């Protein structure tokens with residue numbers, strides 16, 4: 001990280017210009033956490049937390065040497081959400097949301 | 112000679128034949144022409160007309176041989192007294208001389224009688240298979256009916272019956288006596304040859320037999336010899352043990368065993384080797400087991416000392432093992448138990464050695480590695496790495512590693528081992544360094560040796576995950592390669608599930624680096640002003656052991672802009688994601704501008720916010736400031752206190768001291784200490800960890816300080832139970848989803864085997880989890896069958 005100052009963003013204040021500022025913010029190492037924007041954090045089909053890979057993917061990545069998972073979440077028009085893997089299998093048998101029985105149609109996919 | 116059957120005068124023919132037979136059996140020279148004539152005579156008698164004379168010839172030959180052997184018997188016996196057992200009285204020599212002559216002669220005779228053997232005897236013989244498999248059960252064996260023996264065999268049978276039987280006691284006595292004296296001193300070569308031939312004659316004389324060919328040898332030689340030898344071995348062993356020197360006994364016993372085995376190999380039939388050895392082991396070792404077992408504890412203790420004569424003591428112990436090993440598991444048990452007890456005691460002693468409390472983790476791991484290394488080597492050296500002893504060492508290590516003192520609520524191994532790894536994986540602060548990278552790799556590999564013995568691997572995993580989170584978030588790792596290698600070692604030891612979350616944490620860091628680069632690029636592309644001092648880590652929820660996460664905070668103005676820019680960038684890059692700032696983990700670096708000497712302060716975001724509040728205001732009411740920053744509960748004091756301790760801020764009145772989240776007094780005030788000075792140019796402001804009720808320990812902002820690792824030891828145990836229940840419930844659901852219907856005992860077994868890598872669950876806990884899942888309607892008791900559960904989809 002370069003030594004450039006944060007407040008270079010806020011024009012009109014930098015090192016060259018003596019001001020009565022008490023502190024200069026040099027660096028900010030931020031930490032944030034992401035999670036799927038879901039109402040219920042458990043997938044009703046496989047009963048695993050949506051932040052974790054679905055049961056099937058967990059089983060498969062056991063064989064993988066690396067735990068890299070690509071098991072995303074899918075939202076229906078009804079706003080219910082499931083693992084995409086789980087829902088893909090589900091709709092083959094029954095094209096309704098397992099929670100509200102509305103006809104299933106995808107509203108958006110997690111990425 | 113004519114092949115045509117004809118009349119033959121038996122008496123006349125036999126008279127000539129008999130003369131030649133006597134010559135052949137007595138090994139006198141017989142002319143070729145005479146031999147040929149007699150050979151034809153045998154043929155002529157067998158095919159004689161009108162009546163074959165084979166039977167008569169056979170009977171006459173038998174009578175002749177019986178008479179001949181009776182003559183030999185008198186010769187062999189000579190003037191010897193059959194009652195004494197003096198093997199030097201010439202009887203053995205005469206016996207062997209007669210045997211050599213007779214056995215050779217009878218072999219020639221067998222050729223002379225070839226035609227009779229072939230045509231007359233063979234036809235009556237029953238096949239071996241018929242005898243062995245019993246279809247000829249009623250047909251007698253050849254040895255029981257002389258008519259069915261070839262002439263050579265007949266001759267041997269007569270030798271045994273007429274000569275050996277009457278002499279059996281005398282022969283046995285002399286053979287046994289000769290063998291016993293050969294044990295103590297090498298016999299002269301002539302006697303040795305005689306003895307050997309005499310013994311082998313008892314085998315050869317029955318060699319043609321289908322059943323029990325060694326019976327005569329066993330009765331005459333082996334059994335009497337083993338009886339005598341056994342008694343001698345027992346006497347010797349008793350005398351040695353009575354002298355009380357076990358080391359001397361083991362040395363001598365092994366020598367004698369060797370001597371006994373080679374004596375047997377030299378004189379006895381090859382088939383007896385095992386019996387000779389077993390006889391010795393029975394008489395000299397097995398019979399004295401209690402006395403030997405009474406010494407193994409001391410032998411083991413002595414062998415484990417590092418003193419100068421340790422090698423000799425190890426040799427003693429090795430000899431004891433070699434003596435006991437053939438006697439099987441029960442005889443070896445006390446030795447295995449002693450090995451286990453010694454290693455266990457030594458392990459506890461090593462752990463109890465005085466050490467610096469701050470280095471408890473290093474002491475613990477080093478002690479365990481010393482223990483494991485020492486006894487692995489000892490047991491490989493002394494016991495050839497036999498499985499029973501490796502098992503004893505494993506049991507001992509496991510007992511020592513998981514030892515709980517009377518006052519400990521849980522074993523300390525998980526915590527100490529995790530701390531050991533943490534210290535190795537951290538960047539070493541300047542100066543102290545010295546251990547190179549390969550050294551660290553070796554130490555981490557060695558830590559796995561200890562890790563394998565830890566029972567509560569799940570507890571270790573928690574400590575490890577917390578320390579890893581601290582290292583990753585605060586960039587304290589010495590090397591990402593080492594971090595990854597260690598996770599892979601743990602995975603190799605415990606499996607994917609164990610390290611899944613560690614892997615995800617590790618991956619988040621790599622993804623974040625990429626994300627930072629893309630964000631900066633995005634800012635350049637959109638001509639937004641760049642934010643070089645800004646870096647971010649985006650962690651996935653669920654993988655990181657972070658508690659007290661989303662405490663509300665009004666971030667300082669200066670941070671709002673980059674945060675908002677990043678949020679927008681993130682939203683555009685992904686979809687369906689929620690982003691939350693973990694302010695208590697964010698660190699900022701502030702530079703003082705009001706002090707004579709510039710000082711760089713590393714601080715948490717709330718601390719930055721606190722300090723930056725004094726940009727425009729010299730003095731705050733403590734209560735107002737707290738409310739402005741929305742630092743509720745104990746967060747206020749945790750973040751504030753280090754600023755007061757460092758004398759950056761000055762307090763007037765009660766500003767809310769106390770870990771319980773004390774309320775600032777209404778008139779309490781805070782002011783910036785304008786006279787602040789610091790000897791160092793960098794100051795890292797630590798922050799106490801959030802207490803446990805905020806969730807499984809924050810990866811505290813106690814960056815840099817080791818304090819974090821030790822502080823949260825108690826709470827881990829209490830949280831562990833809940834996590835184990837969660838783990839078991841997940842395992843039960845997984846199993847039941849796959850199996851649909853399962854009996855209670857099978858389910859318990861499967862759950863136990865799945866959990867084995869992490870911890871040993873109690874059946875009671877598994878039962879509770881099953882009940883909980885029934886309540887939650889994941890499972891039900893199968894209506895039809897007792898003790899069976901079925902999965903509810």
Ligand SMILES: [Zn+2]
Nearest residue numbers: 043046083086
């Ligand atoms: Zn699912």
Ligand SMILES: [Zn+2]
Nearest residue numbers: 054057071085
């Ligand atoms: Zn999946």
Ligand SMILES: [Zn+2]
Nearest residue numbers: 078080097100
């Ligand atoms: Zn729905």
